[in-house]
Amino acid sequence: MAKKNPAKAPAAPKKVEELMTGTTVFNVPMPADLKALKGMSPIVIKQPYQIDYIHSYGQDSPFFAGLSNGKLLGTKCRKCDYTWANPRLACTHCGRETEWVEIPQSGRVHTFTTCYFGGEEFLKETPFHLVLVEFDGVDTLFLSRLIGPVEPEEIRIGMKVKAKFRRNSQLKPSDVYFVPAE
Amino acid sequence: MRPVYMVSGGVSKFAKARPDATFQKMVKESFDYAMKDVPKLKLSMIDGSVASYFSDHFTRQLMAGIMAVDYLGLCPKPNKRIEGGGATGGLCFQAGWEAIASGRMNVCAAFGFETMSHVPTWKGNEFIALASDVNFDYPIGGFYSGYYAMMVNRHMHEFGTTVEQLAMVSVKNHMNAYGNPYAQKRRKLTIADVRNSDMVAYPLTLLDICVMSDGAATCILADEETAFKLTDRPVKITGVGTGTDMMRMADRPHGEVLLAPNEKKSDYRKLKYPGVHSFRAGRSAGLQAYKMAGITDPLKQIDFVELHDAYTSSEIQTYEDLALCKYGEGGKFVEEGYPFMPQIDYGMKLPKKGTLPVNPSGGLIACGHPVGATGLMQAVFAFWQIQGSIKKHYGDGELQLKKADRGLIHSHAGTGTYVTVSIMERGW
Numbered sequence A: 001m002a003k004k005n006p007a008k009a010p011a012a013p014k015k016v017e018e019l020m021t022g023t024t025v026f027n028v029p030m031p032a033d034l035k036a037l038k039g040m041s042p043i044v045i046k047q048p049y050q051i052d053y054i055h056s057y058g059q060d061s062p063f064f065a066g067l068s069n070g071k072l073l074g075t076k077c078r079k080c081d082y083t084w085a086n087p088r089l090a091c092t093h094c095g096r097e098t099e100w101v102e103i104p105q106s107g108r109v110h111t112f113t114t115c116y117f118g119g120e121e122f123l124k125e126t127p128f129h130l131v132l133v134e135f136d137g138v139d140t141l142f143l144s145r146l147i148g149p150v151e152p153e154e155i156r157i158g159m160k161v162k163a164k165f166r167r168n169s170q171l172k173p174s175d176v177y178f179v180p181a182e
Numbered sequence B: 001m002r003p004v005y006m007v008s009g010g011v012s013k014f015a016k017a018r019p020d021a022t023f024q025k026m027v028k029e030s031f032d033y034a035m036k037d038v039p040k041l042k043l044s045m046i047d048g049s050v051a052s053y054f055s056d057h058f059t060r061q062l063m064a065g066i067m068a069v070d071y072l073g074l075c076p077k078p079n080k081r082i083e084g085g086g087a088t089g090g091l092c093f094q095a096g097w098e099a100i101a102s103g104r105m106n107v108c109a110a111f112g113f114e115t116m117s118h119v120p121t122w123k124g125n126e127f128i129a130l131a132s133d134v135n136f137d138y139p140i141g142g143f144y145s146g147y148y149a150m151m152v153n154r155h156m157h158e159f160g161t162t163v164e165q166l167a168m169v170s171v172k173n174h175m176n177a178y179g180n181p182y183a184q185k186r187r188k189l190t191i192a193d194v195r196n197s198d199m200v201a202y203p204l205t206l207l208d209i210c211v212m213s214d215g216a217a218t219c220i221l222a223d224e225e226t227a228f229k230l231t232d233r234p235v236k237i238t239g240v241g242t243g244t245d246m247m248r249m250a251d252r253p254h255g256e257v258l259l260a261p262n263e264k265k266s267d268y269r270k271l272k273y274p275g276v277h278s279f280r281a282g283r284s285a286g287l288q289a290y291k292m293a294g295i296t297d298p299l300k301q302i303d304f305v306e307l308h309d310a311y312t313s314s315e316i317q318t319y320e321d322l323a324l325c326k327y328g329e330g331g332k333f334v335e336e337g338y339p340f341m342p343q344i345d346y347g348m349k350l351p352k353k354g355t356l357p358v359n360p361s362g363g364l365i366a367c368g369h370p371v372g373a374t375g376l377m378q379a380v381f382a383f384w385q386i387q388g389s390i391k392k393h394y395g396d397g398e399l400q401l402k403k404a405d406r407g408l409i410h411s412h413a414g415t416g417t418y419v420t421v422s423i424m425e426r427g428w
């Protein structure tokens, strides 16, 4: 059984979280006898590391343009009759160039989870539900968030879901999310 | 191709953090241990090395491989870095095998490390999630435990696997590690303990998931002539296989099963494969290695397995990929006791206990998972099992299997993106 949703019922922490804050030290003690150096404790410092990248979506850019216009764009290989929900401009089966197609905005939950923890960037958004959505006429699945249900027990494999789009596009795949459609 | 042998190995004790040592020193600890175990091996006899570490983000030092090489005294001999996510260590082991099999080297040191303590756990999870597609998958909430939770939910839906069966894997591996002094977590647990620990990603709890570690491991590989000069108990590597699959698990096909020699098409009439419930790369790697080693019935022909249990669920999925049981029977396989050690009391009724011990060392869940070292650590633990030298290296022989002539090691990346399988056998 799942434990109670921690966001609803916050528990007292079981341990103290390590902090990345501290005091700046400008000097450390040094023994007079160099033989004592091998018994010295390690010096541990904080090293910040922050970068802004100029990242291009390249040939996949139309997918993101689609999201900001309320469309889900995938690609299709006419020769193999195979459609990808996430675009792939070269067919993985025959190597030919694929074509852009619009994919349905309604589908079903193929599988799901509820994340109570996450990578640091998403920790503040927990708990959240991840779903892989399956669509009629599309050969691959689509990773997205499911908004609406509170507990994982409210989500069911096979459940009908439909796409919703952020009004203000972030030009990220999270511009689209799914909600229950039943 | 020339036959390849493993002649020695060493592991630094895996720990949550090793502030007392840089990665070079951790590698040297494992390397020195391996050198000491075969006193006839001199540094001058090593023709070159291969280095593995997974993440430039964790290490924050490009070309770290060469810094370990110069610390070990292996300049100006050949070296290169091997990287492939969670399978980095397994790929490195096979790169060492290639160096010997091709005749390029007679003795090769394959070493690996990871220093994961340099960032807090949740930042570490963010770094690991960068090994998922950063255009389409990562921004949705990149978190590997979430990805594996989705896969096991589908496995449960498809085959009826239960959370108690997952928990049994955790109990087994933590209990095995109780006898392994190298392990990071040595705990006696019950199924209830596993289920009552914090939920991380439904249905996986904290005790279903491996932890981050600092650590290093080294394997020394040699050609046949040199191997028998160095030791009277070399272990022969008789099969290697490497499989791959689409980076985005959403892109995996829903087609037909890659059949193992002990399976028929009619076994899987309705199954869409691999979907997100199975690892096609693992099956592919296993089949290649089995073919090379002449294995047609792995459950009968293999004595033990060290596999990549980053999650209890992936251990169960991997039983099936390796054809230790049919697809869909992984949950039953653990429930009936097949992968448990014969000599250990787990406090559970296990009718088939000891049939094919899996992760006698405690696996990643209990030993820890310093990514670049993990696949090599498995090779070292398997090497000691086959040699019959567990007591010598663990200081206690409780985990020594009576029959350990042939072992399988398995290293796994991403959501099943790179997988390596290598077969190791008694060579004397």
Ligand SMILES: [Zn+2]
Pocket (backbone or CB within 6 Å): A077, A078, A079, A080, A081, A082, A091, A092, A093, A094, A095, A096
């Ligand atoms: Zn095609």
